[in-house]
Amino acid sequence: MSKRAFITIAIVMLFTLEAMAQPTTTDVWWSGGGSLDIDFAASDDMTAQFDAFGAAHSGEFHGQNLADNPYGYGVDTATAFVKATLAGSGTGVPDAFMSFQVDRLTSATGGPPGQQTYSYVETDGTAEMMFGSRTNFDSMVNAQYGWGLTYGWTTNNKNFEATGNHYIEHMVTDSDNNGAMVQAWGAGPTTSQIRCMGETAQGSTYNMASLPVCGDGLAWLGNCGTFNGSGVGQFHLSAWADNGITVGSITGSEWTIPGDGAPSSATYDLNVNYAGTWGWGDFGLRGN
Numbered sequence: 001m002s003k004r005a006f007i008t009i010a011i012v013m014l015f016t017l018e019a020m021a022q023p024t025t026t027d028v029w030w031s032g033g034g035s036l037d038i039d040f041a042a043s044d045d046m047t048a049q050f051d052a053f054g055a056a057h058s059g060e061f062h063g064q065n066l067a068d069n070p071y072g073y074g075v076d077t078a079t080a081f082v083k084a085t086l087a088g089s090g091t092g093v094p095d096a097f098m099s100f101q102v103d104r105l106t107s108a109t110g111g112p113p114g115q116q117t118y119s120y121v122e123t124d125g126t127a128e129m130m131f132g133s134r135t136n137f138d139s140m141v142n143a144q145y146g147w148g149l150t151y152g153w154t155t156n157n158k159n160f161e162a163t164g165n166h167y168i169e170h171m172v173t174d175s176d177n178n179g180a181m182v183q184a185w186g187a188g189p190t191t192s193q194i195r196c197m198g199e200t201a202q203g204s205t206y207n208m209a210s211l212p213v214c215g216d217g218l219a220w221l222g223n224c225g226t227f228n229g230s231g232v233g234q235f236h237l238s239a240w241a242d243n244g245i246t247v248g249s250i251t252g253s254e255w256t257i258p259g260d261g262a263p264s265s266a267t268y269d270l271n272v273n274y275a276g277t278w279g280w281g282d283f284g285l286r287g288n
Contacts (some may be wrong), residue, residue: 022055024065024085031046042078043067045106046135054096059084059129060151062087066115073108073137081132081147083154088124091190094165097122098129108137114175115140125164128154131196139202142172145223153169160194172199172208178264180208180239180285182227190231197223204242210249210284224249225283233279235272241287 009083026040036052040098042065050061059082066077075232080102088096100119107113117140121127132147133140144159160168166186173179179201184192193244227235227237240261256257259266266287272278 002176005267017259023067023204025047026061026063028061033057034099035071037092040080041246042135043076045076046078046080046102046104048102049085050098050100052086052098054086054206055089056087056114057084057096057098063152070137071108075106075137077134079132079134080239083130083151084128086121086123086127086129087166088126090124090131090164092124092165094122094124094167096124098127100131102135102140102142104135104140106137106194111205112175114177114202115206116171116173117142117199117201118169118171118173119160120169121160121162121166123162123164123166125162125166126243127162127166127168128158129160130154131159131170139200141198141200143198145197156193158193159197161192162186163191164189165185166190166192168194170194170196170208172206174201174202174206174288175202176204176263178204178241178287179206180287181237182208182225182279182283183234183236183238184227184229185234185236186229187232188194188236190233190234191229192233193226193228195226197225200217205286205288206241208239208247208284208285210254210286221282225279225285226279226281227283228277228279230277233273235270235274235278237268237270237280237283237285237286239268239287241266243288245285245287247285249282253282254284270286 038050040048040063104115171181
């Protein structure tokens with residue numbers, strides 16, 4: 001049986017059980033090559049999609065609709081998680097990719113729905129991705145520590161890593177389509193690693209890797225949004241918001257860009273080109 005057929009059966013099972021308002025789980029493991037498409041829907045509350053293409057890729061996807069309807073708001077809690085590896089052909093042109101997207105569709109408190117998290121990696125070398133999302137009646141919360149404990153971390157304890165000629169993108173947006181994005185490019189024998197241990201999106205606010213515990217003692221510094229690159233590469237960080245953006249997570253070193261309430265009136269853009277070894281220890285961004 002092909003991987004795609006297995007995935008289709010799993011999703012059909014999801015919808016059949018959903019009608020009985022019972023918790024449902026979709027678990028997919030795969031190993032092989034070619035094209036892979038996983039589409040997961042938790043009723044009308046959340047959708048998740050994972051796509052991969054390449055000569056060799058493997059991993060696991062887990063989606064769950066808890067069907068819990070907390071507080072009787074009519075919105076269920078849902079989760080989606082992916083952990084995957086990918087290999088390109090090494091030809092000098094990226095020919096393998098994977099993407100992961102989660103959309104929060106309904107809301108009862110905390111403002112309107114419409115929050116999204118999106119991740120993408122392409123390479124002609126190797127790549128790893130590990131990310132999970134949780135949505136409920138109030139918000140989208142993408143805390144990664146629990147996922148790592150449950151399913152194990154990637155090779156270097158990073159959420160996104162790529163080697164060779166590659167591109168990495170991770171983004172979170174709120175209900176107004178404001179948000180933050182981190183990107184990395186690499187050429188030749190280059191490695192890029194991005195760690196984003198947590199993010200949230202609620203109504204018209206977002207927070208990417210700007211964790212309140214990030215600067216609370218040295219033990220927490222590993223939870224900041226971090227980037228490490230070696231070789232010849234480029235790092236790009238951007239954010240846009242109506243009312244303001246706060247840059248950084250560590251108390252005393254963060255700073256704010258004000259907005260006037262107009263669409264995307266506050267913007268932040270950082271671009272770094274490097275050759276050798278370079279890193280950024282706290283790329284936390286939050287806005288509203």
